[in-house]
Amino acid sequence: MTGTSMTTRAWLLMLPLLAVMIAVIGWPLADTIGLSFTDAKLVGTSGNFVGIDNYVKTLSGSNFQRTLVTTTIFAVVSVFAEMVLGVLAALLLNQQFYGRTVLRGLMILPWALPTVVNATLWRLIYNPEYGALNAALTQIGLLDAYRSWLGEPGTALAALIVADCWKNFPLVALIALAALQAVPRDITAASLVDGAGPFARFRFVILPYLAGPLVVALVLRTIEAFKVFDIIWVMTRGGPANSTRTLSILVYQEAFSFQRAGSGASLALIVTLLVAVLAAAYAVLVRRTAGSNA
C-alpha cells in the first residue's frame, strides 16, 4: 500500500470520531467563544455584540482576582499535601508486613468512591452539631466548644483541602507504589552495602525511579485541582462569604446563578486558557523528566 493511500485510509478511519468531536466539543466551544463577546443572558435575548468588554470586566474585577487566589491556594496546598502523603503511603505499603495486601486495597477506597459520597461524608465529619471531628477534638481536649468548620471563612478552605487530599492522595500513592516496584533490588542492596541511610537511599536510589511517574501525577492532579467544582459545590457552594469560591464555581455562578451567559462564557474561556497553559508547561516538564531518565 502506498503512503498516500495509507494516509487517506487513516483519515477515513478517523473521520467518524472527528465528526463526533467537532459536534460535541468544537461546536459548543465555538458557540462559547461567540457568546463571550456578547451581553447575552441565559434566558431571553441572544444579546448584543460588546467586543472584549466581558474579558476586560472579568480580568479587572476583584471577584475574579480573589477567586484566582483562592483557587491557586487550593490547588497548590492540596496537590502538595497529596504528593507528600501519597509518597509516604506508597513507601509504607512497599514494606513487607502482615496484611499489606488488604491495606493496599483499602487505601484505594477514598479515591474509588464518587466525589459526592466523599463530600457528604466529610460534611458529616465537619458537622457543627454532631460531627466526628468536633467530638474527637473536644474529647481529647484540643477544642473547648464545637465549631462550624465549613461555616467559618477562616477554616472552610482548609477543611475542604483536607477532604480533597483524603480523596485524591490514594491516586498519587498508587502511581508511586507502582514506581517503587520498579526500583531494582540490586540497586537498593548496593546502596545498603555502600552505607546509604534511609534519606540518602530515598534521595539517590528511590527518587530517580519515582520522579517520572510523580510528574505525571502532579500534572494530572494540578489540572484537576485547578478545575475543582464538585467537592466544593457539595460541601460549601463556594461559601461562607465566598471564601471557598474557586474559578469553576465562579463560572457556574456567573452563567447560571446570575444568568449572565456572555460574561460566564468569557470567564469559562479564561479558565480554559489558564488550564491549557498549565498543561503545556507540564508537558514540557514531563518531556524533560523523561529525557533525564533516559
Next chain:
Amino acid sequence: MSALEIQNIRKTYGAVETLKGIDISLESGEFLVLLGSSGCGKSTLLNIIAGLAEASGGDIRIGGRSILGVHPKDRDIAMVFQSYALYPNLSVHRNIGFGLEMRKVPAAERERAVQETAKLLQIENLLDRKPGQLSGGQRQRVAIGRALVRKPQVFLFDEPLSNLDAKLRMETRTELKRLHQMLGTTIVYVTHDQIEAMTLATRIAVMRNGRIEQLGTPEEVYDHPATLYVAGFVGSPPMNVLDGVVTGEGVQLDGGAVIALPVRLKNVVAAGRRVKLGVRPEALRLVGETADHRVLDVEIEVVELTGPELVVTGRVSGQRVTACLPPRTKLTVGMKQAFTFDEDALHLFDAETELALG
C-alpha cells in the same frame, strides 16, 4: 587468622532448607569461586556474607570478627552485582565515590581515591558520564570501581560477567584476574560458568542442593572430582560417564566392552560392585599401533569442528561418548573408531553414592 570464615551456615525458607551447613575458611588474598547451577544456594550464601539475607544458623567471621547481625555497611565488604546496580542519576565519578561519600570521607581524599581507581580501570574519560550513557562493559568496570575504591577486606562478586557478551566476558575475566594478581584482594565470586571458575579461582567450592560437593583448587576439582556431579559439572564437554560392573579383569561396561583398571583402583573396589567409569573427552585419543588395555570402540554419530578442536560424539556398547580431538583428525559419521586413554585419566565412581573411588 582467616580473612573470611564461614562456619556451618544454614538457611531455611519455611520447610525448605537452601543451605545445609556450609564451612569454608579463606586466607587473605584468596579468590574463592562458588560454582553451581541455579538454585544450588551460591547466591544465598553470598547475600548472607554481604548481610543482604539472614542466616538461619552458623557464623561468619571477617578478620576474626563475627559479622552476623552487623549492618552490611559495617562488614568491611564491597559487592559487585550481576546487573551492575549503578545509581542511574549519578555520574560515574559519584557512583564510584558513593560509598566514601556516605562514610563522610573528606572530599579531597575521596577525589584522590576515585581518580586512582578510575586510572586502574582505565575509565578516567568516563567520569562525567551517567550510567545510561555507558556500554555494558563500561558499566561493569564502574561497578568494579565502586567496590575497589573502598579497599574492603573482602570483595563479593555476584555473577558479574553474566550480562556481557562472550568476547567482552573473556576480556573482563582476564581483567579481573589481572586486578586480583595486582591487588592481592580476598574475593568471593559466584558463578555458574565453570570456565570462569577454572580461570579465576585459587579455590573452587562446587555447590549442589545447599551443600558443598567439593572444595579445592581448580586442578584438584578438574583432575580429581570428588563426586560424579562435580565430574559432570566441571569441564566442557562434560566428562563421559559409562555404567558398568567391576570384574576380575577390570570394569565390564553395560553392553560388553571391558576396560582394564589401573593398579591404584584395583584394590579399592570389589568384584561385582556397580560403578560409573569416567573419562574426560579431551583425554580420549585414537588408538595407535600398540595394543592397549583401555579401548573404547565407538560408532561415530556426530562430528563437530569448533575451530580449535574436533568434537566427536558416538556410542560405545550403547552408551554415549564424546571425544575432543585435534581439528585435522579424519573422522566421518558412521565410522567405527577405537579410542584409548591413559590410566591416569580414568575415574571411578560408586554407582549408588556417586562418590569417587580410589
